Amino acid sequence: THKEGNFAFTLRERYLYDYNVSSGKGQNILRSKAAISYHIPNTKFSPYVAEELFTWEHWMKTRHYAGTKLKINKHSTFDFFYMYYAKQNKDFQQHLLGVGYILKL
Secondary structure, eight states, X not given: OEEETTEEEXXXXXXXXXXETTTTEEEEEEEEEEEEEEOOTTSSEEEEEEEEEEESSSXXXXXXXXXXXXXOSSXXXXXXXXXXXXXXXXXXXXXXXXXXXXXXX
């Protein structure tokens, strides 16, 4: 994460090995996520947009996010978001509304 004023730019790379027990096959997955957030001064809100790509040898799926974080106190934050989710080679699209809770210890 890189902060510049009230803006924060985040890039995350996550490697997964996904093994399916019933088929006996596994696959490598690289999850790349880029996000931009802005903390609104004198409020507890930080709206953001993000995109997450699932790839390895080819593009598999994408998640697009738009949301806001609401800081309750120094340990608790709520995350309210909309996510558009699409997969490759399938007629698969989902629109999701979500609520998350973040607890920092």
